[in-house]
Amino acid sequence: MTLCIDWALWRSFLAVAEAGSLSGAARRLSLTQPTVGRHIEQLEGAFGQKFFLRSPQGLMPTEEALALLPQARAMAMAADSLERQASAPAEEARGIVRIAASHVVGVELLPEALAPLVDAHPGLETELALSNENSDLLRHEADIALRMARPTQGSLIARYLGEVPLGLFAHRSYLLRHGSPQEPGDLRGHLLIGADRDPAFLAALEAFGGAMTRRSFRLRCDSEAAQLAALREGIGIAICQRGIAARDPDLVPVLAGQVSFRLGCWLVMHDDLRAVRRIRMVYDHLGKCLPRMFKRQPVP
């Protein structure tokens, strides 16, 4: 407020920092290199410090610019969110809704869950922001998020969807080749598929008190979607949501009665978006639809 910096300058600032060059930023913003260059100049002039080191290879952010970067991103998120929200009148069921979820959920559950909704509302557009990290709703990275951890409040609205049942599964072909484990101890001889560095997963392993370590899993990957693909390929045994496994008749439960996990699941949205009808609608729909999908049993 003190200096009244034109907000457009920050946009150029962020673009340059992310693109690494004036020209690159200009392309991204549909501007020209001299314009973006002037913006940066203007910014540096206003604050009396250099934000980028010029070089013929591009611009390198200085220490100061790096410190500003996260906040500039926050601003960009808010701007994007504004454009999404303004994309249609609040009381209509059309416009853009951005949903954050893990890769598996995005691949295996959301398409099916959203299908009837987008079908019924021709003006409704959905964006899936799939990521392993909990994307930050507070920064408006998405409108709605599906989370496996209780949201730690802070102007967020959450709905508990219940527990997602997990189990061990293997492809029929794998079991034909390697046999079916009959008790947990048998797992030692099998090829297990698990997460790579996912902290939640590693923490869960601790619970087994050393009986299972990261090394127990011979195919490690943080993308659950890739794990699922490997599972379907018959590479080994993996943990999978029962509801998802149930959709594939070739996936066979392993140690069904003996090994099982559950994961709490929350649907979260930002309080700011309470007034936006289409978001509320998607939120409510997912809130009804997903628990059913979690509970789905295999059809024999």
Next chain:
Amino acid sequence: MTLCIDWALWRSFLAVAEAGSLSGAARRLSLTQPTVGRHIEQLEGAFGQKFFLRSPQGLMPTEEALALLPQARAMAMAADSLERQASAPAEEARGIVRIAASHVVGVELLPEALAPLVDAHPGLETELALSNENSDLLRHEADIALRMARPTQGSLIARYLGEVPLGLFAHRSYLLRHGSPQEPGDLRGHLLIGADRDPAFLAALEAFGGAMTRRSFRLRCDSEAAQLAALREGIGIAICQRGIAARDPDLVPVLAGQVSFRLGCWLVMHDDLRAVRRIRMVYDHLGKCLPRMFKRQPVP
């Protein structure tokens, strides 16, 4: 991103919504009324909807605009924060630091706590954002916040400052006129000063199981600073931080050994600001300084 709205338009949007008129917004932004009017026009054109109802008395936000408002504010917060952060090179101990706290703390503790710091660093500017509500660091309303509740994470860094000891106090003159209560039951006949609608306070009362209600307090006000002023005026008996009461020799503990409370206290900052030296510095200083002030004993 889809439409590439100039960020400056959102700034005008917010200003108009908050000022209630084009002219007002123009003054606030150091622009002119036609310019701001064009901005709004442009925005409405881009999204194909009206955001304001024009009238000779000003502009009234439509339903749609109201839905966008919180996010526009979030964007403004981020912009303000950016300006603050850029106000000085990150590695220098000068620039602006914005601190959120309650009114009492802002009046009674922060000035004293900050004095040596601003004295030692001539370039350091501090802004106090005093409010009863927990101001939202995640929206960059402030750089550092002092809170009486455990921060519910989410990219926030927090330091536990320990428990703030509270007690009942009264001004010497009040006790001369009305006598000193000797046991908790005696409080019934006295004029108690307490909060008005503060949910935390009302929740705390529940703990007494109906023995104390909101009506037990004859002077009710949510501003603890005003409560303190009333206390000093000799109006009645109030709950007060012991450290604050200790600074005033005329404030006498009431039922000192028998009634006491404690309140957890956290110093919080946003993870994004970790790299900004001056903020870190103020954070560290307050982290050391405040616990001492909480524990301060009356000097007889």
Next chain:
DNA sequence: GATCCGCTATACGGAAATGTATGACCCTAT
């Protein structure tokens, strides 16, 4: 070593956004 492709920096003409000035309207106060 010559060529090409990426980048930045500078100069200049043109378009777009801004500011000034004015008119019309409404409310309030005299």
Next chain:
DNA sequence: ATAGGGTCATACATTTCCGTATAGCGGATC
């Protein structure tokens, strides 16, 4: 009733800002 302060809308001049074009620099490729 009327003058004054507030508002928005419009027309016009100007300035500011942007884009085009070009020069200069460094690294990669052949």
